[in-house]
Amino acid sequence: MFFRSFSFLFIAIIFLIPLFIHAETAEELQANINSLSSKIQALDKEIIEFNKKISQTQGEAKTLKQALASLELRRAGLTKEIALSKLRITETQGKITDTQGKISVTETVLGRNKKALSEALRSLVIDENVLPPLINALSSGSHLSDALDAVKRGGDISKAIDEKVKTLTETKVILATEKATYESSKQKLEKLNSALTDQKQLVEVTTKDKNNLLIQTKNKESEYQKLLADRKIKKESLEAEMLDVESKLKVIVDASKLPKYGKGVLTYPVTKPVITQYFGNTTFATQNPQVYNGSGHNGLDFGVKIGSPILSANSGVVLGTGNTDSACSGVSYGKWVLIRHTNGLTTLYAHLSVIQVVVGQSVAMGEKIALSGNTGYSTGPHLHFTVYASDSVHISGPTEYKSKVCGTYLIMPLAPKAGYLNPLSYL
DSSP states (O other): OHHHHHHHHHHHHHHHHHHHHHHHHHHHHHHHHHHHHHHHHHHHHHHHHHHHHHHTTOSOOSSHHHHHHHHHHHHHHHHHHHHHHHHHHHHHHHHHHHHHHHHHHHHHHHHHHHHHHHHHHHHSOOOTTTHHHHHHHHHTTOOHHHHHHHHHTTSOOOHHHHHHHHHHHHHHHHHHHHHHHHHHHHHHHHHHHHHHHHHHHHHHHHHHHHHHHHHHHTTOHHHHHHHHHHHHHHHHHHHHHHHHHHHTOOOOOOGGGSOOOOTTSSOOSSSSOOEEEOSBSSHHHHHSOSBOOSSSBSSEEEEOOTTOEEEOSSSEEEEEEEEGGGTSTTSSOOEEEEEEETTSEEEEEEEEEEEOOOTTOEEOTTOEEEEEBOOSSOSSSEEEEEEEEGGGOEEOOTTTOBOTTTSSBOOOEEOOGGGEEOGGGTO
C-alpha cells in the first residue's frame, strides 16, 4: 500500500517540477512581450495619424514645396513603420521562444509521466497474463488506450492510474496546440520580415526620388513648374504617338483562345480594390466592350497608397519588367511588370515603386510581384492594370521603338487596339 501511494506521489512530483522551473523564465518573457505590445499599440496610433496626413498629399503637388514636403512625410512615415515592424518581429520572436519552452516542458512532462505510470503499474498486483501485454504496449509506443484495454481484460484499474492516463491524454492535446501556435508564429515572422524588407526598399526609393527632384529642379519653384508642364505635354504627345505605332501592328486576335467572360477569371491585383478610373471613355465602354476601341483609357486604375502589395491576377510567367522613366522620365508607365497567364490573357501592372520579380519567374495567383508607386506619368499613387489578349502583346525591342517625343528608344509593352481587353470582363 505504501509503495503504491509513493508511486502516485512520485508521478505528481515529476509532473510538477518542470513547470516550476519554467515558470520564472516564462513570466519574465511574458512581461517583455507585454511591454512590447504596449509600445506597438502606441506606435500604431502614431502611424494612423501619419497616414491621415499622407492621404491628404496623395494628389499631384502643385508646388515644389508641397512635393518635397510630401516626400519627406512619406519617408518619416516609413521610418515609423520600420520601427513598428522591428517591434513586432521582436514580439513574435519572444512568443516563439516562449512557445518553444512550453513545448519542451510539455514533452518532458509527457515522457516522465509515461515512465512513472509504467513504474506505478509494475507495482500493482496484476495477473501475470495481463502485465506483459500492458508493458509491451507501453514500451512499443502504442496508444495508451491499447494499454488500458490490456489491463481491463484482467480487472479494473486503479482510479488514480485512470486519472494519470487522462492527464497524459490532455497533455498530448496541449502539446499539439502549442506546436500549432509555434508554426503560426513562424509564418507570421516570415511575413513581418518580408514587410520590413519592403519598407526599407521604399525608404531608399523615397530618398532617391527626393534627391532626383532637387537635382531636376535645382531646388527652384520655377524649374518645378517647367517640369510639370513639360511632362504633361510629353505625356499627351506620347499617347498619340503610341496610338499611331500600335495601329500599324498587324495582329489578328483569336477570340477562341480567350477565356469566357466572367467573374473570377482574374483576381484583383490589390487587396482592397478601389477603382479610380475605368476602361475606355464611355459608360457603355466601362461595362460591356471586350475590345479596346482605340481611345480613352486602356485599363483600370486602382487607388492605393505607395508601398501597397501588388498581386498577380493569375498564375503565369513574368514576360518582362521595365522602367520607362529611365529613357523618358515622367511620361508613361514608369516601372512595370508584364505577366503571361495560361488562360490566354496577359496582364500589365504599372506605376510601381519596387519590382519584386524577374523575367522568366513563375508566379502564383495572388502572389506579391511588386509594390505600388507613383512612377511614370502619375498625378497620384495608383496602380494601372491592363489586360491583353496574349497573342497580341509583345515587348518592344531595344531598337524597335524610338520615340520622336522622347528622342530615345522605349522598351515597353505594345499591342494593337484589338488586343486590349476590358479587365472588368474577367475580374
